[in-house]
Amino acid sequence: KIYYDSDADLSLLEGKQIVFLGFGNQGAAQAQNLRDSGIPNERILIANRRDAYAEDATSKGFIVEHDFVKAAFVADILFILIPDQVQPKVFNEQFAPNLKPSATIVVASGYNVLFKLLTFSPQQDVVMVAPRMIGSSVRSLYQKGKGYPCFVSVEQDGTGKGFSIALALSRAIGATKAGAIASSAREETAMDLLAEQALWPNIIMLFREAFSVLKEAGCSDEALCYEMWMSKEPAEIFERAAEEGFITQLKHHSIVSQYGQLNGALSLDGVSTRAHFKDILNNQILSGKFSRHLTNIEPELELEGFDNPLNRLYEQMEQSELAQAEKRVRERLAGLL
Ligand code: NDP
Numbered sequence: 001k002i003y004y005d006s007d008a009d010l011s012l013l014e015g016k017q018i019v020f021l022g023f024g025n026q027g028a029a030q031a032q033n034l035r036d037s038g039i040p041n042e043r044i045l046i047a048n049r050r051d052a053y054a055e056d057a058t059s060k061g062f063i064v065e066h067d068f069v070k071a072a073f074v075a076d077i078l079f080i081l082i083p084d085q086v087q088p089k090v091f092n093e094q095f096a097p098n099l100k101p102s103a104t105i106v107v108a109s110g111y112n113v114l115f116k117l118l119t120f121s122p123q124q125d126v127v128m129v130a131p132r133m134i135g136s137s138v139r140s141l142y143q144k145g146k147g148y149p150c151f152v153s154v155e156q157d158g159t160g161k162g163f164s165i166a167l168a169l170s171r172a173i174g175a176t177k178a179g180a181i182a183s184s185a186r187e188e189t190a191m192d193l194l195a196e197q198a199l200w201p202n203i204i205m206l207f208r209e210a211f212s213v214l215k216e217a218g219c220s221d222e223a224l225c226y227e228m229w230m231s232k233e234p235a236e237i238f239e240r241a242a243e244e245g246f247i248t249q250l251k252h253h254s255i256v257s258q259y260g261q262l263n264g265a266l267s268l269d270g271v272s273t274r275a276h277f278k279d280i281l282n283n284q285i286l287s288g289k290f291s292r293h294l295t296n297i298e299p300e301l302e303l304e305g306f307d308n309p310l311n312r313l314y315e316q317m318e319q320s321e322l323a324q325a326e327k328r329v330r331e332r333l334a335g336l337l
Pocket of ligand 1: 021022023024025026027048049050051052053054080081082083084086090107108109130131132133134135
């Protein structure tokens with residue numbers, strides 16, 4: 001089911017104190033949209049450590065609270081808009097013990113709710129309002145009077161009004177203009193993590209292998225980089241796919257290309273890929289194995305250099321033929337790109 005502006009009652013937010021934990025990509029965009037939707041500035045509080053994000057919020061006219069315990073005390077509605085991996089520590093230690101028993105807690109990603117990494121009281125509402133859009137576009141589309149796709153759900157309905165409040169918040173941040181799609185933390189997390197851990201890794205692998213095969217066949221670094229992604233042709237293709245249809249966009253390609261793509265895709269049965277994707281979905285994602293792993297390595301993700309596992313992965317990937325070739329091309333073309 002898809003919900004529009006007319007399904008959402010903004011009056012449910014009247015008199016509520018709304019706290020945004022975090023003023024980053026989503027926090028800055030959502031807080032500004034909410035204010036421009038008519039929520040008075042004095043009803044919005046930005047909870048952020050004393051740094052550049054806090055300064056940005058102050059410069060935009062918001063009231064900022066650096067003490068999270070104080071912010072928790074006053075919140076009727078709390079948007080948790082800090083990175084997923086740090087939410088459990090910050091929320092469970094500083095917000096959960098101090099929140100009102102009837103507070104509404106809003107997440108923009110289902111991850112920590114699905115894996116029960118956040119501690120809620122039974123009377124609280126826990127809702128998901130998850131834009132499918134980067135923060136800067138959440139803001140710019142709102143300013144242009146347009147909406148953006150968003151998933152909405154109620155995960156715990158302590159007050160019995162959780163879903164209506166979620167819809168009101170979706171409208172206030174500009175999401176119901178294009179239609180907010182009923183979803184769940186489980187659905188959102190399954191789709192997000194499967195794309196991140198199976199679909200895109202396979203796409204990266206396919207580009208890497210195609211690059212190596214063509215390089216071996218004598219193609220130049222420049223030709224390959226431009227042919228495969230630097231021309232922005234793949235970006236154009238995905239834009240057409242979103243606008244016209246995943247398959248229909250093929251009609252913009254030459255007949256040779258259309259025939260090759262359709263014939264090639266239909267001759268791949270996908271059986272082993274499907275089994276691999278199912279294995280990742282069931283045994284890594286939904287089983288909670290990945291989330292336990294991430295919880296274990298989370299402190300290391302704050303470290304500098306190769307003590308940080310993410311930096312080690314980057315280093316490894318940068319050794320690939322594709323990455324090395326692209327580096328050479330970008331160095332040669334420096335100033336022209
Ligand atoms: P950001 O990385 O932009 O978050 C930055 C904010 O988090 C800053 O205010 C920062 O302030 C604060 N922060 C970071 N670390 C800490 C910490 N240890 N303690 C307290 N505050 C901290 O996050 P996003 O906006 O990208 O993501 C927020 C949520 O939105 C996530 O749940 C994400 O999954 C979801 N989401 C994100 C999308 C996106 O496009 N980015 C799209 C849809 C959903 P400071 O460092 O000063 O403390």
